[in-house]
Amino acid sequence: MSDTLTIKNLHVEIAGKPILQGVNLEIKKGETHALMGPNGSGKSTLGLVIMGHPKYEVTEGDILLNGESILEMEADERARAGIFMAFQRPVAVPGVKMADFLRHATTNVRNPERKEGEDLIPMREFRKEIKDKMGQLKMDAEFARRYVNDGFSGGEMKRAEILQLAMLQPHFAILDETDSGLDADAVRLASQSINEIGHGKMGLLIITHHDKLLHYNTPDFTHVILGGRIVETGGKELAEELHEQGYERIRNDYPEAAAVNDAVEEPVA
Amino acid sequence: MSQTITRMEFNQEGFDAFLQSRNEPQWLQSLRQTAWQSFTEGRWPNQKDEEWMRTDIRLFKLNKFNSATESNQPLPTAVLSAGVELAGSCSSMDGVTLHHHLDAEWAEKGVVFGSLSELAHQHPDLIEKYLFQKAVDPKFDRFSALHAAFWSSGVFLYVPRGVVIDKPLHSIAGMSDGGSDFAHTLVILEDGAEATLLSESASPDVNSGGMHCGAVELIVGNDAHLRYVNLQDWGQGVWHFANQKALVGRDSSLQWTVGALGSRLSKVNQHVSLTGEGGNCQVNGVMFTENKQHLSYHTLQQHEKPHCVSDFLYKAALQDSSRTVWRGMIQVDEGAQKTDGYQRNDNLLLSRTARADSIPGLEIEADDVRCTHGSTSGKVDEELIFYARSRGFSRKEAIQMIVTGFFQQVFDRVTIESVREALGLAIARRVRDYE
Ligand SMILES: Nc1ncnc2c1ncn2[C@@H]1O[C@H](COP(=O)(O)OP(=O)(O)OP(=O)(O)O)[C@@H](O)[C@H]1O
Ligand SMILES: [Mg+2]
Numbered sequence: 055m056s057d058t059l060t061i062k063n064l065h066v067e068i069a070g071k072p073i074l075q076g077v078n079l080e081i082k083k084g085e086t087h088a089l090m091g092p093n094g095s096g097k098s099t100l101g102l103v104i105m106g107h108p109k110y111e112v113t114e115g116d117i118l119l120n121g122e123s124i125l126e127m128e129a130d131e132r133a134r135a136g137i138f139m140a141f142q143r144p145v146a147v148p149g150v151k152m153a154d155f156l157r158h159a160t161t162n163v164r165n166p167e168r169k170e171g172e173d174l175i176p177m178r179e180f181r182k183e184i185k186d187k188m189g190q191l192k193m194d195a196e197f198a199r200r201y202v203n204d205g206f207s208g209g210e211m212k213r214a215e216i217l218q219l220a221m222l223q224p225h226f227a228i229l230d231e232t233d234s235g236l237d238a239d240a241v242r243l244a245s246q247s248i249n250e251i252g253h254g255k256m257g258l259l260i261i262t263h264h265d266k267l268l269h270y271n272t273p274d275f276t277h278v279i280l281g282g283r284i285v286e287t288g289g290k291e292l293a294e295e296l297h298e299q300g301y302e303r304i305r306n307d308y309p310e311a312a313a314v315n316d317a318v319e320e321p322v323a
Numbered sequence: 324m325s326q327t328i329t330r331m332e333f334n335q336e337g338f339d340a341f342l343q344s345r346n347e348p349q350w351l352q353s354l355r356q357t358a359w360q361s362f363t364e365g366r367w368p369n370q371k372d373e374e375w376m377r378t379d380i381r382l383f384k385l386n387k388f389n390s391a392t393e394s395n396q397p398l399p400t401a402v403l404s405a406g407v408e409l410a411g412s413c414s415s416m417d418g419v420t421l422h423h424h425l426d427a428e429w430a431e432k433g434v435v436f437g438s439l440s441e442l443a444h445q446h447p448d449l450i451e452k453y454l455f456q457k458a459v460d461p462k463f464d465r466f467s468a469l470h471a472a473f474w475s476s477g478v479f480l481y482v483p484r485g486v487v488i489d490k491p492l493h494s495i496a497g498m499s500d501g502g503s504d505f506a507h508t509l510v511i512l513e514d515g516a517e518a519t520l521l522s523e524s525a526s527p528d529v530n531s532g533g534m535h536c537g538a539v540e541l542i543v544g545n546d547a548h549l550r551y552v553n554l555q556d557w558g559q560g561v562w563h564f565a566n567q568k569a570l571v572g573r574d575s576s577l578q579w580t581v582g583a584l585g586s587r588l589s590k591v592n593q594h595v596s597l598t599g600e601g602g603n604c605q606v607n608g609v610m611f612t613e614n615k616q617h618l619s620y621h622t623l624q625q626h627e628k629p630h631c632v633s634d635f636l637y638k639a640a641l642q643d644s645s646r647t648v649w650r651g652m653i654q655v656d657e658g659a660q661k662t663d664g665y666q667r668n669d670n671l672l673l674s675r676t677a678r679a680d681s682i683p684g685l686e687i688e689a690d691d692v693r694c695t696h697g698s699t700s701g702k703v704d705e706e707l708i709f710y711a712r713s714r715g716f717s718r719k720e721a722i723q724m725i726v727t728g729f730f731q732q733v734f735d736r737v738t739i740e741s742v743r744e745a746l747g748l749a750i751a752r753r754v755r756d757y758e
Pocket of ligand 1: 068073091092093094095096097098099100109142
């Protein structure tokens, strides 16, 4: 069976405020989708809802993995089912070493049936694997001994997210601005790594404001989200157009969605 | 009437019978008598006393308990000594010594270690000078008086000048359900001596009751170094009252690690006096409470002399309707210039009904000092839980990990692996979920 992640007429609210207003999207394993849109248009929200963030309330529509709704599944069940998100703003977990965190995570994701307290993957095996992956990402071995995201620079955090992607090998990965906060060399390295790890293998939903990441991971589809709705879908040329010319044409073509976006975006006086 | 002395109550008759059963040297008898006198003249503290404002002991009934009584219960399993090569060990159950042992290698060097009750007969020269003389005052409150009158078993460690014991010593005090423990710990390090003592106390199971009324006296000479670990893991029905004081001499160090996990109610006074220039004291406190446990710790770091460092870090995680009270005081005496004093208390609330009170304080009478204190209390961040869950951790696993991480900062300071492991495991086992 070809794995498919389907978003159907998804409406999402946070604290009573509507954010997504009927998103439709289908991603097959092996495909790369670019999700673009101005600030505040709902990109991260869509990713977080797919991942199962408890703060977002789905008021209508559905998210299906291979035809089965995952709305009732907790975030950890979704992770074990093969969904992953590299966060725009990862949080720090003080006192927990990257290696310990990832060993536990990797064990759970690889053995979805594992019960609490059962053995973790053997230390030696895990050490070797994480060392290899970190080598590929040109990460210092010391990284694994640091506390998760604690005191990491913006760039280090993003690379730590890519390391997790590499270790967890999901079927579907949402990469939320995984290229932001990186210097030029790091962006290239990150883009190449993502290509090696996932391009053509996983179903990728890439959220980005830059072009490098998509240059290395050519999208099969580009979606433009505005005012909580996908207003246009195209191929890689659409991404190129937006990079070069910005969102003005989109705003003009979809004035209603643009108005919604601006209303939501409006800063509280 | 040949075998009816099993129950010794805390009244005049009980005290006389207790004293008679001990058959101790005169100096010790009179020490007990004086303490008993203070006890009978004293009154129980109540919530009008500032010290006890937040700690309610109205349900504590002394007459439900006995002094040390032979027990047929098995000794609970020790956790601090697991996998550790020891220089000596000693154990007691319900205040009665079961066994004590010191490797000949150390005994030959003049080290004395074992049950304080028994060694008081053999080494009065070493013990009389210190017991209740320099550190803990039997008149401090009614519990210290009761303890000084009725203490039994306990641990005595004496390390002569210049002797460095490179393996830890271990002691465990067990208490059966409804039993009592009046253990007294007395440690004396002469100048240039070094030692590590791992002490733990435990009940047969988590629901056990009983009473501990104890004291700890640590006397660290000059250029001496002591690591002392005290893991309290009584059942959650145990009343725990303890007065603890350490004296740290010139250019000496004390690393004191406290694990407070058990008891129904604890009231502990922990006092460290830096009595010589260049002394250093580090205290690492780990508390985990659940159900209706109430743990109250009052710490006092007293800088008597200049150029000393004290660094107290207490971290507590609280589950259910449990409560902790931490009151810390840095006291800098006149003339104790160049003092570097630090105290911190962080609390992690694992439920809406848990409560942590944190009362830091400073009393400074010298002018060239650096003293800092701080405290935080907060609940587990839902964003952290989500982050971990998005990586496949169950909610419970996520919380366990976050709680372990919270304590890591203290664990990082503890230089003894078995202690880090025992505390880490004990905590992970207790964490249930966060409501
Ligand atoms: N937790 C929240 N509480 C309140 N409002 C929120 C919350 N999360 C998102 N929003 C609002 O929802 C809208 C969409 O936010 P979202 O983060 O999805 O945008 P985005 O497209 O990812 O933007 P950016 O490009 O800046 O990352 C914004 O108006 C934002 O303020
Ligand atoms: Mg975003």
